[in-house]
Structures are given as C-alpha cells and as structure tokens.
Amino acid sequence: MNKALMKAVKEYLVLLLVLGLVLITAVIEPKFITSGNMTNIMRQFGPLIMVAMGMTFVIIGGYIDLSVAGIMSLVAVVTLSLIDPIGQVGAIFVGLLIGAAAGFLNSLVITRSGAMTQAEGLFISYGMSVLYGGTALLYTGGVTNHLSYIESNYSLFTLIGSGTVGIFSVSFIIFLFLLLILYIFQNFTYTGRAICLTGGNKTAANLTGINVNRTIIIIWTISGFMAGVSSIVLFSRVTTASPVLGKGFELNAILAVVVGGTSLKGGKGSVARTVLGAMLVILLSNSMNLLGVTVYMQNVMKGLLLILAIWLDNLKGRR
Amino acid sequence: MKKSIFVVFLIMFMVFSAFGAGTSEQAGPPTVAFSPGDMANPSQAFAAKMFQKYGPDYGLNVIILDGKGDAQVQAQTVTNAIAQGVKAIYVNPNDVNAIIPSLQQAKQAGLIVGMFSSDVPAASASVRNFFVGVNDLMAGETAAEAFKAAFPNGAKVIEIGGQAGHDAQIKRHDGFNKGIAGSNITVLEYQATQQWATEQAMAIAEDMITKYGEEIDGIFCHWDNGVTGVANAVEAAHLSKDLFIVGVDGNMAGFQQVRDGIQDVTVMQNFEAQAKKTLELTKTILDGGTVDAINFVPLDVVTLKNIDTFTPPEW
Numbered sequence: 001m002n003k004a005l006m007k008a009v010k011e012y013l014v015l016l017l018v019l020g021l022v023l024i025t026a027v028i029e030p031k032f033i034t035s036g037n038m039t040n041i042m043r044q045f046g047p048l049i050m051v052a053m054g055m056t057f058v059i060i061g062g063y064i065d066l067s068v069a070g071i072m073s074l075v076a077v078v079t080l081s082l083i084d085p086i087g088q089v090g091a092i093f094v095g096l097l098i099g100a101a102a103g104f105l106n107s108l109v110i111t112r113s114g115a116m117t118q119a120e121g122l123f124i125s126y127g128m129s130v131l132y133g134g135t136a137l138l139y140t141g142g143v144t145n146h147l148s149y150i151e152s153n154y155s156l157f158t159l160i161g162s163g164t165v166g167i168f169s170v171s172f173i174i175f176l177f178l179l180l181i182l183y184i185f186q187n188f189t190y191t192g193r194a195i196c197l198t199g200g201n202k203t204a205a206n207l208t209g210i211n212v213n214r215t216i217i218i219i220w221t222i223s224g225f226m227a228g229v230s231s232i233v234l235f236s237r238v239t240t241a242s243p244v245l246g247k248g249f250e251l252n253a254i255l256a257v258v259v260g261g262t263s264l265k266g267g268k269g270s271v272a273r274t275v276l277g278a279m280l281v282i283l284l285s286n287s288m289n290l291l292g293v294t295v296y297m298q299n300v301m302k303g304l305l306l307i308l309a310i311w312l313d314n315l316k317g318r319r
Numbered sequence: 320m321k322k323s324i325f326v327v328f329l330i331m332f333m334v335f336s337a338f339g340a341g342t343s344e345q346a347g348p349p350t351v352a353f354s355p356g357d358m359a360n361p362s363q364a365f366a367a368k369m370f371q372k373y374g375p376d377y378g379l380n381v382i383i384l385d386g387k388g389d390a391q392v393q394a395q396t397v398t399n400a401i402a403q404g405v406k407a408i409y410v411n412p413n414d415v416n417a418i419i420p421s422l423q424q425a426k427q428a429g430l431i432v433g434m435f436s437s438d439v440p441a442a443s444a445s446v447r448n449f450f451v452g453v454n455d456l457m458a459g460e461t462a463a464e465a466f467k468a469a470f471p472n473g474a475k476v477i478e479i480g481g482q483a484g485h486d487a488q489i490k491r492h493d494g495f496n497k498g499i500a501g502s503n504i505t506v507l508e509y510q511a512t513q514q515w516a517t518e519q520a521m522a523i524a525e526d527m528i529t530k531y532g533e534e535i536d537g538i539f540c541h542w543d544n545g546v547t548g549v550a551n552a553v554e555a556a557h558l559s560k561d562l563f564i565v566g567v568d569g570n571m572a573g574f575q576q577v578r579d580g581i582q583d584v585t586v587m588q589n590f591e592a593q594a595k596k597t598l599e600l601t602k603t604i605l606d607g608g609t610v611d612a613i614n615f616v617p618l619d620v621v622t623l624k625n626i627d628t629f630t631p632p633e634w
Contacts, residue, residue, distance in 0.1 A: 292510075
C-alpha cells in the first residue's frame with residue numbers, strides 16, 4: 001500500500017504541486033481564481049510552452065538545446081523588419097523558416113562533428129545561441145524595434161498577441177493545435193518512437209536499424225521551429241522585438257520539461273506532461289507575484305523545483 | 320609534423336606579440352577603451368556608438384571591449400586594455416564591486432580610469448579618476464516628483480523594477496522611495512524583474528492589475544521598453560480610468576509612447592552628452608589639466624508638452 005502510494009506520489013508529484021499551489025494561492029489571494037487572472041495565465045503560458053514542447057523532443061533524444069534563446073531573438077528581429085517589405089504573412093513564414101533552419105543547422109553541426117554526448121550537444125547549442133543572438137544584434141545594431149513603428153498592416157500580430165476566440169486567447173488556440181500535432185507525432189508515428197529509442201541508447205538504436213542522424217536532425221529542427229513560433233507569439237504579445245528577446249527562456253523551458261517528468265537522461269518523456277511542467281512554472285511566477293514574493297525568492301523556488309524534479313527522476317530510475 | 324606546426328604558431332605568436340606591444344607607442348591619436356556592461360543592452364550599444372562617433376573630435380581613437388553581462392569577463396576586458404597599452408579605460412560596470420581590483424591594476428599601470436553611468440562605492444573612489452553619468456537616485460526622485468505633481472491629493476501606484484540586483488534598479492527604487500517619503504503617494508506593491516525584459520514587466524503588470532485593479536492610479540516602471548509591456552497589460556485590462564505611467568531612459572520607445580499618450584513622463588538620460596563629457600575629461604587630463612571626480616549629466620523630464628524641444632534619441 002505504502003509502496004503504491006509512494007509510486008503514485010512520485011509519478012504525479014507535479015500535478016500535486018500544481019494543485020497545492022493553486023489551493024494555497026487561492027486561499028491567500030482570492031483574486032487568483034478570477035477569470036481575469038485565468039486569461040493572464042493563458043497569455044503568459046503561450047511563449048514558454050511552445051519553446052518547451054520543442055525542447056521536450058531534444059531532451060528525449062538525449063540532448064539539451066540552449067540555442068532557443070538566440071533563435072528567438074533572431075526570428076523576432078528579422079520577422080518584424082520584414083513586415084514592411086514583404087507583408088505580415090510573408091514575414092511570419094520567413095520567421096518560422098529561420099527558426100526551423102537554425103534548428104536544422106544545429107543538427108548538422110552536431111551530426112557532422114560527431115557530437116553524440118549530451119555535454120557536447122549542450123556546448124554546441126550554447127555556441128550556436130551566441131551566434132544567433134550576435135547575428136540579431138548585428139542585424140539591428142542593438143536597437144529594439146516596436147510594432148508601432150511599422151507602416152504596413154500588422155493586424156495578424158495583434159491578433160496573435162492579444163486576440164481572443166470566446167474565452168480563449170489566440171495564442172492558447174495555437175498552442176492546442178501544435179500540442180495535438182506534436183502529441184500525434186510522438187505517440188503514433190515511427191519517428192516519434194525512434195526519438196525515444198535514440199535518446200535511450202544511440203548505439204542500440206543504430207543497431208536496431210534506426211537512422212540516428214536523421215532522428216537527431218528531426219528533433220533539433222522541431223526545437224528550432226517551435227522556438228520560432230514562440231518568438232512570434234512573444235513579440236506579438238509585447239509588441240516589441242528586442243535583439244535579446246529570448247534571454248532566459250532556455251532555462252525556463254528546460255525547467256518546464258524536466259518538472260513535467262521528461263528524463264534528462266533521455267529516452268523517455270512526453271510532450272503532454274511538459275504542458276503540466278510549463279503550467280507549474282507559469283503558476284509559480286503568477287502566484288508568487290500575487291503573494292508579493294520577491295524575485296530573489298522566486299529564483300530560489302525555481303532552483304529548488306528543478307533539483308527536486310531531477311532527484312525524483314533519479315529515484316524513478318533506481319526502481 | 321605536428322611539432323613543426325606548433326613551433327611555427329609559437330613563433331608567429333611571439334612576433335605578433337612583440338609588434339602588438341608597440342602599437343600604443345606608434346604615431347596616431349591616443350587609443351582609449353570603453354567597456355560597456357553588455358553590448359546586448361541597447362542603451363550601452365548606443366553609448367558605445369557615441370564614443371566612437373565623438374572620439375575623433377577629441378583627438379582620441381576609441382575601441383570597445385564588451386563586458387558581455389558578466390563581471391568576470393568585464394574585469395578581463397580591463398586587464399586586456401592594460402595589455403593593449405590604451406591611455407584610458409571607461410567602464411560601465413556589471414558589478415561595481417567586482418570590477419575594483421582590475422581598475423586598481425589599470426590605475427597603477429598609469430591609465431586614466433573613468434566610471435561611466437554607474438560609479439564605484441565611495442570607499443573605493445581612489446581607483447578611478449572620474450565618474451560621468453546620471454544620478455539614478457535622482458531618476459527615481461524625478462519619477463516621484465512627477466507622481467506628486469500629477470496627484471496632489473495622493474495616489475496609489477505600482478512600481479516595476481529593472482533587473483533585480485542591478486545598480487540602476489537599486490538606485491531608482493531607493494530614489495523613488497526617498498522622493499515619495501512624507502507624501503500621500505502610496506506604493507501598493509513593488510516587484511523587480513529578472514532581466515530588463517519587456518515581457519517580464521508586462522507579466523508583473525498583468526498580475527498587479529489582477530490583484531489591485533481599479534485601486535491603481537499609476538505605474539512607475541524603471542525603463543521605457545518595460546513601459547511598452549506595461550502599457551499593453553493596461554490596455555488589455557480595459558480599466559475604467561487612464562493610468563499615469565512614468566518610465567526612465569528617454570529612448571525611442573519612450574518618446575513614441577509619450578507622443579502616443581501611452582506614457583505620461585519619460586525621465587531622459589542623455590548618453591550622447593555622457594559620452595562627450597567623458598571624452599572631454601580625458602582630453603583635459605591628457606593635456607595636463609585637472610577634472611572634477613563626480614560629473615553628473617542632468618536628467619531631462621520629457622512630457623507631451625515639451626517633447627518637441629528635445630532631439631529624438633537614436634536608441
């Protein structure tokens with residue numbers, strides 16, 4: 001009985017933490033459960049969850065992607081600058097293409113250099129992040145651009161950033177759509193399952209006939225593409241494209257993925273559970289702001305949460 | 320084969336080092352270095368641009384050594400500047416305490432040391448020749464004055480701080496508190512951000528509006544690009560009254576927001592004037608003159624009424 005209970009606690013700890021956090025905050029600050037705050041949370045949720053969903057595949061595949069911050073910055077500044085010359089639809093298309101291309105480039109560097117370990121991938125992705133971030137700074141000369149400076153029609157960005165359909169924000173609907181696609185991809189396709197096997201043991205995956213390099217290319221390209229989507233949603237929301245827009249997103253995304261239960265060792269995890277992890281990260285910030293907790297303490301809590309998640313993952317591994 | 324390549328590289332390195340060491344002694348204008356805290360910060364990138372633009376006017380060649388947002392990296396830029404034989408180094412510090420040992424080395428090596436935008440603590444003032452910048456305490460106080468003028472009968476405000484722990488964030492917060500002390504302006508809540516990031520200012524503004532709603536009369540945000548996020552949050556909340564919003568920087572976004580009526584006041588720090596003042600002081604010292612240790616460049620209060628009297632900023 002005790003064993004079963006412990007197992008359940010370990011398995012659903014994140015969900016329990018989310019519920020506990022909701023209850024405590026709602027008791028202390030009743031405005032937490034108002035519809036206005038739920039809309040806030042939905043809006044704040046969008047950019048993080050998108051980059052975290054992409055990150056999930058990279059982590060399942062046995063790597064960690066630090067380049068998402070640089071990709072987000074680059075996509076934001078280029079997309080905004082293209083609205084006037086090629087129109088908003090074209091700018092979004094190019095922005096998404098840059099995100100996917102950057103992820104693809106990461107994968108090429110990794111596969112061609114033979115970086116098969118997580119540490120190698122981590123440092124390569126950090127280098128690529130600096131490269132993309134630096135390119136964004138070069139492109140803009142360090143200047144932050146605003147949607148309000150654009151002369152052409154940018155209604156699509158306004159719709160993405162602040163539009164609603166019924167009670168749902170447009171960014172939330174985009175998230176649901178992408179979640180559905182990625183969930184089906186992970187659970188009902190050969191490649192989705194190949195990612196788990198590759199992350200678990202690349203040599204064994206190769207021996208079973210899985211094209212490991214192809215799998216690596218796919219996971220990094222998905223992550224780059226999702227960072228691109230996240231960037232467009234984020235700068236549409238804040239109406240500002242700064243060359244350092246994505247700073248800090250990589251760590252929050254990793255936190256969301258790991259807290260959601262995806263193993264840092266690779267090989268197992270779920271994009272659906274990452275949603276729970278991202279929800280906890282956003283709820284943590286939201287509830288602590290409402291409770292008047294300082295940003296220093298918020299950082300302490302995030303750090304503790306990450307350590308707890310990794311610890312639990314290791315405990316599960318020992319079973 | 321590998322050994323011979325190594326020897327060739329070693330010889331090349333020694334030759335370049337030998338020639339490099341003599342660079343500062345060669346003819347041409349004296350070289351000075353500016354070490355911004357982080358070139359990724361638009362205001363510091365703009366300041367670097369101003370140094371390079373106005374350096375030749377004062378007979379100086381300016382090089383930029385990026386602190387990359389890291390106290391250790393920035394300390395290294397100072398020692399690199401010493402090695403390059405520059406005549407002066409100006410530092411906009413990431414950490415005013417961590418930079419002191421390297422500045423001490425620079426001073427001992429005979430460089431002119433200037434603090435830009437943020438000063439070292441008073442106890443360590445001997446490590447630099449001068450400080451040029453705005454007084455961030457005064458920026459906070461100026462913001463407080465704007466609230467007192469707009470709300471003579473009192474108001475409830477939210478304060479959204481810049482990057483937690485950053486020198487400017489601390490001083491603007493302290494200055495604001497000092498400015499409203501004894502008045503009937505009440506801070507409902509203060510929350511700093513993790514970085515100077517628009518989306519973080521926006522998220523805090525959304526959360527504060529959820530918590531306090533119509534109670535809020537105004538918002539003081541420590542930087543103009545943060546005000547962009549704050550304004551978006553206010554607009555989305557559809558409050559029944561206009562909030563009085565004050566920011567600091569006086570950058571392009573701040574100017575546009577004041578013109579659009581989104582932001583009521585931007586407290587402007589003029590980086591062009593600060594860069595010129597720094598170069599002027601260096602020239603004076605190089606020519607054998609003496610300069611004041613503390614040089615505050617005045618802050619400008621920009622509102623819709625007087626905005627056309629200012630040169631629009633480029634950053």
